[in-house]
Amino acid sequence: MYHQPVLKNRRTLLERAEKFISDIYFTDCNLRGRLYGDTCPLKSLSSYLSEKRIPFSEAVTKNFQPYNVGDNFGPTWWTCWFKLSLTIPEKWRGKEVHLRWESDGEGMVWKDGQPVQGLTKEGEKTSYILTDCLQDGEPHSWDLYVELGCNGLFGAGQGSMIAAPDPDKKFSVQKAELVVFNRDVRELLTDFEMLVDIVKLLGEGEQRGFQALFTANEMVNLCDPANPSSFPAARSLAQKFFKQKNGESQHVVHAMGHCHIDSAWLWPYEETIRKCGRSWVTVIRLMEKNPDFIFTCSQAQEFQWVKEWYPGLYSEIQQHVQQGRFIPVGGTWVEMDGNLPSGESMVRQFLEGQNFFKAEFGKYCKEFWLPDTFGYSAQLPQIMQGSGITRFLTQKLSWNLVNTFPHNTFFWEGIDGSQVLTHFPPGNSYEMKGKVEDLMNTLKNNKDKGRANHSAALFGFGDGGGGPTQLMLDRLDRVQDTDGLPKVLMSSPDQLFSALEDDSGLLCRWTGELFLELHNGTYTTQAKIKQGNRQCEVLLHDVEVSSCLAMCKSKGFPYPAAKLQEIWRLLLLNQFHDVLPGSCIEMVVDDALAYYKEIECSGTRLLEEACKALALGVQTGACSAVLNTLAWERTEVVSLSTQEGTGPPKLALITVPSVGMAVIQENLAPSCPVTVTPQADGTVHMDNGILKAVLDQRGCVISLKLANTNREAIADGCLGNQFVVFDDVPLYWDAWDVMDYHLQTRKPVVEVVKRAAVTRSGGLRGSVSFSLRISDRSAITQEVILDAHCPYLKFNTQVEWAESHKFLKVEFPVRVRNPNATYEIQFGHLQRPTHRNTSWDWARFEVWGHKWADLSEHGFGVAVLNDCKYGYSCHDNTLTLSLLRAPKAPDLHADMGSHQFTYALMPHMGCFQEASVIQHAYNLNFPLRLMPKAIGQLQQPWSAFSVSGDAVVLETIKQAETKKNALVVRLYESHGGSASVTVSTPLALKEAWQCDLLERADPEGRVAVTSSGISMDFRPFQVRSLLLFLE
C-alpha cells in the first residue's frame, strides 16, 4: 500500500505510536481502549475477615457477609476471604472471559478447593482466565474464593517501602467483575510495545531502530481499533520485522523465569508460605499455556513449606520438575547470608538443601544460586565444590557503591584454590520483565564481550514474589531472533552454564572474596540475631560432639538425629539474607529470636542428655566433670555454679584433654595467681604472669604488656578499649548501610558513671568493673577480666542502648605496623588492607570477620576476639570492633534495649598462627561444659579425638546422615599452609573413608587406620571430611 511519504520527523512518528497504545491518552479511540470488551457484575460477592492465616478448609466454614466493591477492610496482616458467585452471559459464546480483580493486598484464587492462581496488582496479575473461548458445553457458572492477604508484595511500609510497617493500613477491592478479553488486541499491543521500545533503545544511531519506527507507523496506518478485521495485516507487518534474523555471532540471552521470594523481609515467615503458593501456582498456570516456559526456583525451605501447606500444588510442581521445566536450583536450604554463617553452617545449608532436592526430585543441584546476598565469602568455592556444585550465579555486586566489578563471566577462586564458574547476569537484575531494555542491558553491560557469548536474563517479579507473567513471555517470544537484538533462548541454568563451559578458554579469574561495597551495616544491625546465630552454632556443635561421644561410650544411646535436623533447619532458616543481616521488620526479628529460643531449649536438653549418658562412666565423687568439645587440651578457669545473684560463682582451674572429659580437682592452685592492684593515681594494675595490664579510671587500657618480654601492645599515648560513637545516617538503606562519611563524626565515650574498681582481687581470676555514660539514654557497664593461665584480657560488656542513628564501636590502637590485617572467615582467614591507597581499599572501611581479627608485624601482634560480633575495621594501627547500631527502618526498634556480649584483647609474640589465636578465639566461644554429677568410673581424663599439630582444626563430629554406625569428622587447615597430621582416637573403628560435604564416600578414598591413628595431609585451608565406621 502506498502512503504519502511522511516528513522526516522521528519524534512525531514515535509519539504517534506511543499514543496509539497509551493507557492514559486517547483511550476513547486508540488500541489500548479496546483491550477489554463487555463487562458483567458478579452474581454475588461476600467476605469473611480473619485475623489469622487460616487454611481454605476452615475459611469456607465461616460466615460470609455481603461485600460492596470499594468497602474498606483490614488492618495490616489480617486476611479477607471473598466468596464469589458468577455466571457468564450466554451471549459471550466464543469469547475469552476473565475474572477481573483489582484490589490492594495479595490474592489467591481458590477453585474446587484448590489454589489456582495468584492475583496482585503490583505483580501485574489482575485477571483470572475463566475460559479461553466460551463453548456451549462448558460450565457458565462458578463459585470461587479469593484469599486476600492484607499486605502488599513489599509488606506495608509506612510512607516508603523500607519504613516500618503501618499496622493499621486499610485495604479495598476496586474492581471485581467479569470481562471479555480481546486477545487479538493484546497481541497487537505487545507488538507495538516491543517496536516502540526498540525505536527508543536503539536510538538514532542504528538503522534498525528506524526500521522499527516505520514498521510501527505503518501498523498504525493499517490498524482500525474499532475493526478487528484490520488487525491481521498490522500484525503481519510486525512479524515480518521480528522475523528478520541476526547473524550467527549474535549474543545469546538465556531467558529463565524466576521469582525471588525472600524467606522473610518486610513480611513475616508465615506470609512467605502464601507468597510461595501464590507465585508458584501462577507459574504452573503459565506452563499450561506456554510449553517452552522454564522456571528456576531456589530454596529447599520454600519447597518444604509448599509441600506442607499446598500438597496438591506440590505434586503438580513435582511433575513439572520431572519434565525439566520447573527447575530447582541453588542446592541450599535457604538463600543465606554469604558472610556471617560459620563454615559448618554453610556446609549444612548445602547438606540440608542438596539432600532435600535429591530426595524430592531425584537429583542434586549443579548450580549455587544466590542473586541477592550482601557479599560472598572466599570460602564458598570450596564449600560448593564439596557439595557437588561447580557453577555459581549471582548479581549483587552490581550494587557496589564505589568500584565496578570487572567481570560478568569468570572463574571465582576461593582461599584454598577451588574454582567455580561464575556468572553475573549483565542486566544486573534477577527480576527482569522481558522487555527490550532488559535485553539491551544484558548485551551492553556484559564485561566479557568476546570472551563469553552467553548470558542469563532472569524474568519475573521478585523479592516479594509474583514471578513471571504472560506478557513477559509474549515479549520474549517475539524477539527470539530479531536482527539488532540479542538472540533469546528460553533456557535453563544447565544449558547456560554448559554453553559457558564449552567456551571458557578466555575467561578471567577473580581470587578471594566477592566483597559488596554496600550494606556494610548488616554485619552489626540486630545484635541479638547475630548473638542467637553464634550461640546456636556453638550449641549445636556441642550437642553433636557430645551425642557422638555418648553414642560411642554408652551403647544404646540414641543419637538425636531427627531433633537435630529440626533445630538445624531453624538455624539455617534464620540465616536467610534479610534475617541474619538484620534487614527485616520487627515481626521477623521476633520470630527469629523465638526460633533461637527454641533451638536453645531443645539444644540444651539434648546436651544434658548426652552429658548424662557420658557421665555414667565418670567417677566424680563430690566433684563435677567437665567436657571439652574442642580438639585441643585446654587449661582454664571455670565457674562451678552459675546461679546469679548469690555472690560471685566459685571458680576452679582445670585441664581438660582434647574432645574429652576430666574431673575437677578443687583447690588446684594456679602456677601464677592473678594480682589486681589499685594504684594511688586511680589506675589499676592487673597481672597473671602472662599479661600485665594497666587500666585507667574509665576502663581504658593504658598499657598492655606481655610479661615475659615487656613488649607493649598499646600505641604510644593512645588508649585501648576506647568506646566511640558515630553519627550513622545512611543515604537510604537504613538497617543495611553505614556510609564512609560516618567516620568523620567520631566521638569518644568519656563520661564516667562509676570509676574502675576491683571486683575480684585475684587468685584464679581478677576483675575490674566500671560504667560509662553514652548519653542520657544509654550507658555501658563493663567487667574487665584476667584469668590465671589466660593469654587474653576479657571484656564482659553490658550496654543499655536507646539511640537513634548512632553507631557504637570499641577501638584498640596498637603498637603494630602492617599494611594488612587478618580476619577469620569460614574455615580459614583472609587479609584486607589497613590503608586507603585505592578505591578498592577504602571501599572496605567496614568489613566482616568471625571470631577474631588480628594485626601483626614480624614477631608480634594483637588480636581482638569476640563471642557474637561480626563487624570490624582496621585503619592504620587501630583495630576496631563494631558493637551496636540504631537504624529505624525497617524495624523502628532495632537494637533498642539491653545487650550483653564479650570481646577480648590478645597480644602475642610471633605470628597469630604460632600464638594459637585461632584456638583461643574458639575457647572464648565454646565454654567448657560442666557435666552432671554421677556415679561411675573415670580414673584418667578421657579424650575421644586428638590431632597432632596446631594447624589442623577438627571442627565437626556428627553422626553420618544415612549411616547410623558411622561418624563424620570434619577438619580444616587453619594456618594457610600445607600440613601433615595424625588424628588419634581410642574409639574402635572398623574402617575410615574420605567423603565430600554431602557425606558421599570417595570410592578411592579408603583411609588407613593404624594403631597411631589416621594420617592426613592438607593443602592450605583445605577442608576434609572423614566417614568413620564404628565397630
Ligand SMILES: [Zn+2]
Ligand atoms: Zn532477597
